[in-house]
Amino acid sequence: xxxxxxxxxxxxxxxxxxxxxxxxxxxxxxxxxxxxxxDFSNETxxxxxxxxxxxxxxxKDLVANYLLEADAQHLSKEIxxxxxxxxxxxxxxxxxxxxxxxxxxxxYLSYYHAHTSYISREITIIEEDNNK
Amino acid sequence: MENKSNFRRGSVELLILHLLSQKxxxxxxxxxxxxxxSDSVLNIPVGSLYPALYKLIxxxxxxxxxxxxxxxxxxVYYHIEASGINRLNTLIADYNSTIAAVQQVLxxxxxxxx
Numbered sequence: 553x554x555x556x557x558x559x560x561x562x563x564x565x566x567x568x569x570x571x572x573x574x575x576x577x578x579x580x581x582x583x584x585x586x587x588x589x590x591d592f593s594n595e596t597x598x599x600x601x602x603x604x605x606x607x608x609x610x611x612k613d614l615v616a617n618y619l620l621e622a623d624a625q626h627l628s629k630e631i632x633x634x635x636x637x638x639x640x641x642x643x644x645x646x647x648x649x650x651x652x653x654x655x656x657x658x659x660y661l662s663y664y665h666a667h668t669s670y671i672s673r674e675i676t677i678i679e680e681d682n683n684k
Numbered sequence: 685m686e687n688k689s690n691f692r693r694g695s696v697e698l699l700i701l702h703l704l705s706q707k708x709x710x711x712x713x714x715x716x717x718x719x720x721x722s723d724s725v726l727n728i729p730v731g732s733l734y735p736a737l738y739k740l741i742x743x744x745x746x747x748x749x750x751x752x753x754x755x756x757x758x759x760v761y762y763h764i765e766a767s768g769i770n771r772l773n774t775l776i777a778d779y780n781s782t783i784a785a786v787q788q789v790l791x792x793x794x795x796x797x798x
Contacts, residue, residue: 577738584734588712590757609729617731623739 559601560589566611572619573630581618696728696736698779701772704746704764711737711760737762745771 564586571578585608592607593599599607608614619627699718703709709717711734719727728736740746745768753759764772 580738581734584711584760585730587710587757587759588715588730591710591712591759594754594757609731614729614731617729618735621732621735621739623735623742 556593556599559599559604560586560593562601563589563604563608563611567615570612570615573627573634575630577622577626585614695726695779696732697740698772698775699726699728700733700736700740700762701745701764701768701775704762705769705772708761708763710751710762714762740768743767743771 564582567582567585568574571582574582589604589608592604596603609617700714703714703717711730714737715728715730715733737746737748740762741748744765746762746764748760748762751759751761
């Protein structure tokens with residue numbers, strides 16, 4: 553039988569998975585939820601994952617309830633912020649990749665130029681005039 | 685079905701403030717007390733309870749404090765503030781007038797035309 557701590561850990565992990573953002577308010581919520589589950593755990597000798605689901609609800613329903621009741625202003629602000637961060641990250645990664653491609657191309661062109669060019673030599677013999 | 689849930693959801697703030705006006709509660713205790721006292725008719729999921737508590741804290745109606753309960757468990761207790769008592773009185777008045785108004789509409793029977 554899986555122990556209670558393992559069941560609680562799996563449940564909390566799934567809650568975190570369904571939360572679209574994990575900022576201070578959501579961390580607070582998960583902590584409070586964990587404490588509530590600990591209280592349930594202290595009251596109940598043994599329980600299965602399904603019994604925990606019956607008592608607290610499916611993780612996705614619990615998260616849906618949270619999002620439904622949470623402060624709409626906080627949610628929209630945080631979602632917009634994370635959207636901007638995502639855009640900036642994508643743009644930065646794109647810029648790094650383009651720069652790398654340009655640098656590699658330039659390096660290759662200079663190598664190619666060096667490879668295809670040939671060295672021409674001209675020998676000039678300067679002889680000393682011994683008659684003087 | 686959905687309307688019934690919405691009607692119950694609207695009473696969460698009133699129930700929390702009412703219970704906190706009697707003593708300080710921690711989250712799980714609040715949810716269990718509401719469930720037990722309503723014979724399981726009102727079962728507020730913790731996913732709804734905590735955001736409601738956070739909103740009440742943000743509004744200044746309640747405050748919270750931590751208390752160690754056992755070796756690894758720290759409970760967060762909620763305490764009603766003076767502004768919370770005023771808010772509770774407003775909500776009770778609003779609830780009573782709404783119930784009376786709804787009942788009045790439910791009792792209404794149109795006069796049959798002769």
